[in-house]
Amino acid sequence: MTVALPKDELATSAIDSDPASRRTPYIPKNKRRILCVFPKYSRSFGTLHHAYPLTAKVQAFMPPQGILVVAAYLPEQWDIRFVDESIRPCRSQDYQWADAVLVSGMHIQRSQINKINDLAHKAGKITMVGGPSVSGCPEYYPDFDLIHIGELGDATDRAIEYLDLHRDRPPQQIRFETEERLPLDRFPIPAYHLLDLDRYFLGSVQFSSGCPYRCEFCDIPELYGRNPRLKDPQQVLAELDEMLRFGNLGAVYFVDDNFVGNRRAAMELLPHLIDWQKRNGYPVQFACEATLNLAQSPKLLEMMREAYFCTVFCGIETPDTDALKAIAKGQNLSMPILDAIQTFNQYGMEVVSGIIIGLDTDTPETGDRILEFIRLSQIPMLTINLLYALPRTPLWRRLEAEGRLIFEEGRESNVDFLLPYEQVIAMWRRCITTAYKPEFLYQRYAYQCEQTYPNRIKVPNSPARTSGANIRKGLTMLGKILLRVGLLGNYRSTFWKLAKPALKAGNIESVIHVGLVGHHLIKFAQECGRGDESASFYSQKLKR
Ligand code: SF4
Numbered sequence: 001m002t003v004a005l006p007k008d009e010l011a012t013s014a015i016d017s018d019p020a021s022r023r024t025p026y027i028p029k030n031k032r033r034i035l036c037v038f039p040k041y042s043r044s045f046g047t048l049h050h051a052y053p054l055t056a057k058v059q060a061f062m063p064p065q066g067i068l069v070v071a072a073y074l075p076e077q078w079d080i081r082f083v084d085e086s087i088r089p090c091r092s093q094d095y096q097w098a099d100a101v102l103v104s105g106m107h108i109q110r111s112q113i114n115k116i117n118d119l120a121h122k123a124g125k126i127t128m129v130g131g132p133s134v135s136g137c138p139e140y141y142p143d144f145d146l147i148h149i150g151e152l153g154d155a156t157d158r159a160i161e162y163l164d165l166h167r168d169r170p171p172q173q174i175r176f177e178t179e180e181r182l183p184l185d186r187f188p189i190p191a192y193h194l195l196d197l198d199r200y201f202l203g204s205v206q207f208s209s210g211c212p213y214r215c216e217f218c219d220i221p222e223l224y225g226r227n228p229r230l231k232d233p234q235q236v237l238a239e240l241d242e243m244l245r246f247g248n249l250g251a252v253y254f255v256d257d258n259f260v261g262n263r264r265a266a267m268e269l270l271p272h273l274i275d276w277q278k279r280n281g282y283p284v285q286f287a288c289e290a291t292l293n294l295a296q297s298p299k300l301l302e303m304m305r306e307a308y309f310c311t312v313f314c315g316i317e318t319p320d321t322d323a324l325k326a327i328a329k330g331q332n333l334s335m336p337i338l339d340a341i342q343t344f345n346q347y348g349m350e351v352v353s354g355i356i357i358g359l360d361t362d363t364p365e366t367g368d369r370i371l372e373f374i375r376l377s378q379i380p381m382l383t384i385n386l387l388y389a390l391p392r393t394p395l396w397r398r399l400e401a402e403g404r405l406i407f408e409e410g411r412e413s414n415v416d417f418l419l420p421y422e423q424v425i426a427m428w429r430r431c432i433t434t435a436y437k438p439e440f441l442y443q444r445y446a447y448q449c450e451q452t453y454p455n456r457i458k459v460p461n462s463p464a465r466t467s468g469a470n471i472r473k474g475l476t477m478l479g480k481i482l483l484r485v486g487l488l489g490n491y492r493s494t495f496w497k498l499a500k501p502a503l504k505a506g507n508i509e510s511v512i513h514v515g516l517v518g519h520h521l522i523k524f525a526q527e528c529g530r531g532d533e534s535a536s537f538y539s540q541k542l543k544r
Contacts, residue, residue, distance in 0.1 A: 104131030150178030281462020
C-alpha cells in the first residue's frame with residue numbers, strides 16, 4: 001500500500017533521510033581527492049570590506065554558494081577540501097594533496113581563476129573551471145584542462161566520471177556542457193561543513209534562478225533563463241537549518257537574481273519563512289534582490305515584513321524615465337520610483353539601489369539629477385557603477401553592431417560612451433564622492449532610523465538572538481565602532497549626532513548597522529575620489 005505524505009513531509013523526508021540522493025548518481029570506481037578553490041573576491045563597493053575590521057572575525061562577504069553546492073554534489077566516497085581565497089590563500093600543500101583542482105568564479109575573478117590554474121598545473125594536477133564566468137565566456141579560460149559550461153546537470157556527471165577515470169592532464173582542453181540541468185529542487189545543501197561560517201559578513205541562500213525581465217545590460221535571462229526555476233520551500237528551510245548548525249551570521253541574503261521573479265512562488269515560500277523565524281526565535285534578518293514593482297504587492301510586502309526582511313536591493317539604475325525605457329527596464333515605470341521606495345520603507349525595508357552612469361541617454365546634467373534623486377529618496381546605500389557591456393547581453397550585441405565596444409588597457413569600461421569618456425568618469429567620481437560625504441550619508445541614515453527601522457516587527461529576545469556568542473559579537477562590533485569611528489574617526493562628530501540619541505534610546509542594533517556599513521561607504525568613496533578604486537565593478541583596470 002502506498003501512503004501519500006503531505007507535500008511538506010515528503011520534501012523534508014527526502015532532504016533529511018537521504019542526503020546521498022542529492023549527490024551525483026555516478027558511482028565512482030576510484031578514490032579521489034578534490035580541491036575546490038574559490039578565488040579571492042576582488043574588492044568592490046558591494047563587498048563592504050572596510051567594515052570587516054570593525055567586526056570580530058569577518059574576512060569575506062558571503063559563502064560562495066555555487067562551488068559549495070558542487071562540493072556537496074561530488075561522490076561521497078571522495079575527499080573534498082575547500083579553500084576560499086578571501087579567507088586564506090591556497091597553499092602548495094593543498095595543490096600537492098589534490099588529485100584534481102576545481103575552480104569557479106565570476107568575470108571579475110578571471111585573472112585569479114587563471115592564476116590558480118597555473119599553480120595547479122605547476123603541481124602537475126588536472127584542473128576544471130565551472131561557474132558563471134566560464135559559462136558566459138569559455139574563451140577566457142583556454143589553459144584549463146576541463147571546462148564546465150552551464151549549471152549543475154548532465155555535464156557535471158560526465159565531468160565527475162572523467163575525473164574518476166583520469167588523473168593525468170588531457171592533451172587538449174575537454175568541454176562539458178550541460179544540456180539537462182539538475183532541477184533546482186534536487187540541488188544538494190551547500191557544503192557548509194567545509195568552511196568557517198563565522199568568517200563571513202552575511203549568510204546566503206538561493207530560492208530561485210532566472211528572471212522574466214530583459215534589461216538591456218543584464219546577462220541573467222540568457223545565462224539562467226526567463227522562467228525562474230525554484231527550490232521547494234522545505235529545501236530552503238533545510239538550508240537555513242544547516243547554516244544555523246554551523247554558525248549564526250545574523251543576516252541571510254537571498255541571492256536570487258529577482259526574489260519575486262515568480263510572485264506566486266514567493267507567496268508560497270513566505271509563510272514557511274515566517275514559521276521558521278517564529279520557531280527559531282528570529283535568529284536572522286533577511287535581505288533580497290527584487291524588482292521595484294514589488295512595491296505594488298502589499299500582500300507580499302506584509303509577509304516579507306512578518307518574515308523579517310529588512311533590506312531589499314532594487315536595480316533602480318536611473319531616475320530618468322526615458323533612460324529606463326531605453327534600457328528596457330519598463331518594470332521600474334509601473335509606479336513613481338520615489339513612491340515605491342517610500343512603500344518599502346513603510347514595511348520596514350531599507351532600500352539599496354543600483355545606479356548606472358554612462359547610459360546613452362545621459363547628459364551633462366545627469367550627475368545632478370542622480371544626486372537630487374539620492375537626496376529625495378533618502379536611500380543610504382547605492383552602488384553607483386559605470387556602464388559595462390557583459391557578453392551575452394542585448395547591450396553587448398547592440399554596441400558590437402554599432403562598433404562601440406572598446407577593449408583598451410587601463411580603460412574603466414568597454415563601452416564607447418556617447419558623452420566624452422573623461423566627462424563620464426568625472427560625473428561618476430562626483431556622484432560617488434558627494435553621495436558618501438559623511439554628513440550627507442548620515443542624514444539619510446538618520447531618516448532610515450526614524451522612518452524605516454521602527455516599522456519592522458518587534459522581534460523577541462529569544463535564546464537564538466541573545467546567546468552568549470551573539471552578545472559577545474555585538475559588543476565587539478560596538479566597541480570597535482565606538483573606538484575607531486566615534487573616537488578616532490575623522491567624521492566622529494557626524495557619527496555622534498546619530499549615535500548619541502540612538503544609544504540613549506537603547507537602539508544599539510541601528511548604531512552597529514550604520515556604523516559598520518557607513519564606514520565602508522565613506523572609506524570606499526574616499527578611495528574612489530583619490531582614483532584608488534575603479535568606476536566599474538567589472539573593470540579589470542585596478543584588479544590587474
Ligand atoms: S530585473 Fe534584474 S535580474 Fe532581471 S533582467 Fe533586469 S537587471 Fe537582470
